[in-house]
Amino acid sequence: MILQNKERIVIIGFGPVAASLVEGLLPAVTAGTIELIVVSSEKHLAYNRVLLAELAVGATRAEHLGMVDETRLRNAGVVLQLGRTVKRVDRSRRQVLLEDADPLSYDRLVFATGARPTIPALNGLNFDPHSEAQLPHGVLALRTLEDAMNLNKVLQGNGRVLVLGGGVLGIEAALAMAEAGHRPVLIHHGPAPLGRVVDADGGTLLIRSLRAAGVEVISEARATGIQKDETGFTGLVTQTHGIIEGAALVLSTGVRARTELASSCGLAVNRGIKTNEYLAADIEHRIFAIGDCAEVAGQAPVGLLAPGWAQAGWLAQYMLSTPAPGPADPSLHDPISLAPPSLESSDVLMLKGQGLELTAGGDIAAGLWDESGSQVTVFADPAEGKYLKMVSQAGVLTGFLAMGLPRTSAELVLSYERGSMLPADRSTLLRLDDPGILEPAGAPGPDDQLCRCSGATHGQVAHAVEAGCTTVAEVGESCRAGTGCGGCRAVIEAMLKTPVPA
Structure with missing residues (x-):
């Protein structure tokens, strides 16, 4: 039965995005105005899936992947139902039905069910797209x-x-x-x-x-x-x-959004659980979807942490500022005062490891001699493992691929995401990777993204350092930078070593 004068919120799923939502709602849980229940089919607390390969090869330990403090959450009053399977959602009774436990009633419900691996159609594999595959040993x-x-x-x-x-x-x-x-x-x-x-x-x-x-x-x-x-x-x-x-x-x-529970209770699904721009999957604004399972305002899930964390932060703010609809409210009548969460996400791809460094963004399909209005610039030095292709329109970068050119890559990412003009002589960009040049020509500004997993900016990390953070872990607790794949740790460490102005 739903407690009087206390809103009950149920979250299905407990990955990194759900963990972010829990953190955002924690003050209200501690204050006793929200009862928060998290249901997850996994027995583990939220962990960083980006680092699973490192765990597999023994480069890190399982405890280092954890993203929440169980004792802290339970002491605050969060109810964690781990290792529980949700059978279905009864929207008419506002209940989440579990396989091996009593139903959970809710005032508001959040689907954070994430995505499951896409199993290819190979003989010998169970490739049912709507169920968890039972894969052979190995x-x-x-x-x-x-x-x-x-x-x-x-x-x-x-x-x-x-x-x-x-x-x-x-x-x-x-x-x-x-x-x-x-x-x-x-x-x-x-x-x-x-x-x-x-x-x-x-x-x-x-x-x-x-x-x-x-x-x-x-x-x-x-x-x-x-x-x-x-x-x-x-x-x-x-x-x-x-x-x-x-x-x-x-x-x-690849992966496929987990939408079966939402579909079975009558919610619209496509490439994910369909929501409006405010993450609501129903007209009452009682049921929401976030992260890899959500198709927000027609945009397919992008499979990145930063957009999911942004959705979780917005939803926490909305839930803390706007009460759940009452039993007699058929729909949400009042306009939402908060601006909707941003749907913007960068398409820049970065790959690093074992001496391999690749960065790409946009469209590089144009050829050197195409009459498309695009300017195409190519540089190649295969013996040194270096390659660069840039495509621009009216001097603005629209696509690039850079390999073995880390400083040039960093400059191109800034130029691509800012939409700034490239130098008239494109070859000057290659000089950034000359060992004799210490700094790139365009230093990142406070609003430029530093951590591609969390979306944290250079300014947010600088603020965390100025506030007294002395380690990468402390910076991560402050603004989440460095808590994903770890690709930005070197930059954060450099910023930690730079003296803070008195």
């Missing part, structure tokens, strides 16, 4: 702590691991294994990994760089099934390369 998707632990056992036995999929996550997993001294094999469908990002020359250099880093690459592969024996996976069956033997298969073929 086949995993590196999406959970259990996946990472199982992969770690294979690696400890020095087994050959196949990675199916040429996206960022598959490449990062393969690089992590190679760096730890293992023998990963990256298998993908197209002519080169990151086929939607690289051009032909960039793809050739990417393959060469991956092989130099210790990753075997098999391109143009058409997988049709898996081979297994009584112990589990033994090989990937392909039309093009026969049977590729291995001790484990890591599937990195």
Whole structure:
């Protein structure tokens, strides 16, 4: 039964985005104005999935992936229902029905169910898109702590691991294994990994760089099934390369929003749970969706932490400032006073590891001699692992691919996201990676993004340092910078070493 004078909010799912929402609602929970219940099918507290590959290769420990303090949450009054499966949602009675526990009534409900791995249609695999796949032993998707632990056992036995999929996550997993001294094999469908990002020359250099880093690459592969024996996976069956033997298969073929619960209770779903610009999935503004399961105002889930965290922050602010509709309120009559959460997200892609550095953004499809009005600039030095392609319109960068040019990449990211003019002589950008030049030509401003996972800016990190933060962890607690993939830690550490003006 719903408590009088205390709103009950139920959150389904407990990943990083849900954890952010819980943090935002915590003051009201502590004050006793909100009763907050979190239900998760996983037995673990929210953890950082970005670092699962590092856990699998033994570069970090499971406790380092945690994103919340269980004791702190429980002491504040948050009810954590971990390892519980939600059967369905009864909207007419405002109840969440569990498989092995009493129903939970709610005043407002938040779907934070995230996404599940897309299982390819291979003989020998359960690829039902609307259920959790029961994968054979030795086949995993590196999406959970259990996946990472199982992969770690294979690696400890020095087994050959196949990675199916040429996206960022598959490449990062393969690089992590190679760096730890293992023998990963990256298998993908197209002519080169990151086929939607690289051009032909960039793809050739990417393959060469991956092989130099210790990753075997098999391109143009058409997988049709898996081979297994009584112990589990033994090989990937392909039309093009026969049977590729291995001790484990890591599937990195994309994700699909978990929408089944929402669909079964009558909510609209498409590529995710459909919401309006205010994250509401119903007309009453009683049910919301955030993160990888949400299709907000027609925009498909982007699969990044920063937009999800921004949604969670906005929703917490909204729930704290706006009471839930009463039992007699058929819909929300008053306009929402808060501006809707921003849907903007950068399409810049960054890949680093084992001496490989790649940054890309926008569209680089234009050719050198195309009569499209675009200016195309290309530089290549394959022997040094360097490649740059820039496409611009009227002097403004619209797409770029940079490999082996970290300072040039940093400058291009700033120019691309600001929409600023490129220098008339594009070759001057290459001089940024001259060891004799200490600083890039355009220093980042306070509003420029520093942490691509959290969306934290240079200004927010600078403010955290000025406020007394002395470690990367303390900066992360202040503004979340450095709590994702860790790619910005070096910049944060440099800012921590810079004296704060008196």
